[in-house]
Amino acid sequence: MILLLDYDGTLVPIVCRPEEAKIEAKRKKFLEELSKKHRVAIVTGRSMESFREVFGEIPETLYVITSHGAKIFKGSTLIENFLGAKLPDLSPLKKKITSMKGILLEEKEGCFALHYRNFPGEETEVRKLFEEFVRENPPVRVIEGKKVLEAVYERVDKGKAVENFLRLVGWDGKERVIYIGDDTTDLYALRKVKELGGIPVFVGREKPPEAEVLLHSVDDVYGFLSRLEELVNDK
Ligand SMILES: [Mg+2]
Numbered sequence: 001m002i003l004l005l006d007y008d009g010t011l012v013p014i015v016c017r018p019e020e021a022k023i024e025a026k027r028k029k030f031l032e033e034l035s036k037k038h039r040v041a042i043v044t045g046r047s048m049e050s051f052r053e054v055f056g057e058i059p060e061t062l063y064v065i066t067s068h069g070a071k072i073f074k075g076s077t078l079i080e081n082f083l084g085a086k087l088p089d090l091s092p093l094k095k096k097i098t099s100m101k102g103i104l105l106e107e108k109e110g111c112f113a114l115h116y117r118n119f120p121g122e123e124t125e126v127r128k129l130f131e132e133f134v135r136e137n138p139p140v141r142v143i144e145g146k147k148v149l150e151a152v153y154e155r156v157d158k159g160k161a162v163e164n165f166l167r168l169v170g171w172d173g174k175e176r177v178i179y180i181g182d183d184t185t186d187l188y189a190l191r192k193v194k195e196l197g198g199i200p201v202f203v204g205r206e207k208p209p210e211a212e213v214l215l216h217s218v219d220d221v222y223g224f225l226s227r228l229e230e231l232v233n234d235k
Pocket of ligand 1: 006008009010181182183
């Protein structure tokens with residue numbers, strides 16, 4: 001079995017400050033055990049630095065795919081790097097947000113994100129700022145997540161990340177592939193996994209057409225993962 005798991009909102013609840021989305025020790029241990037039996041990859045929009053801040057030391061058996069697929073790690077070793085693009089100069093944007101409390105600019109590998117979960121003002125204000133910047137520095141793609149706007153300058157997405165990962169681990173086309181994610185960025189991956197005959201799982205209130213299974217919470221994700229062996233045998 002190959003398991004691809006989003007991090008924020010899937011393995012840990014969404015919190016106000018992204019750096020506080022730490023994983024519980026017992027859940028980390030559970031994932032580590034899982035990664036000894038199956039190939040398990042965490043697929044995150046975070047950079048490795050930001051991921052390590054919330055996850056801690058990465059077990060050697062666990063794969064981590066960072067920045068929407070830009071880099072693939074096994075344990076803490078970088079094994080594939082799809083990063084080529086350079087970020088534009090973000091200083092004009094930085095200058096503008098210094099006076100806007102609650103907006104966080106996160107610089108990542110090949111993309112940047114504006115988080116506005118803690119911004120008390122109007123969402124349209126943030127959007128205007130973001131749109132002005134991307135108009136002058138057009139990215140490959142803009143991603144709208146939960147209270148976050150992202151500009152991606154790299155030709156990667158989580159769907160391509162799934163493809164690259166399967167190629168990398170030498171997927172035989174038969175082994176069951178499961179992807180679990182909660183956000184719009186995961187839909188690329190869910191679509192890909194569905195195409196490949198795997199099990200696309202969405203975490204949220206309503207099942208998007210890309211998914212086959214709907215889970216409602218992070219707790220449900222761990223319940224699902226615990227029951228997975230039985231479920232896969234039933235399918
Ligand atoms: Mg997520």
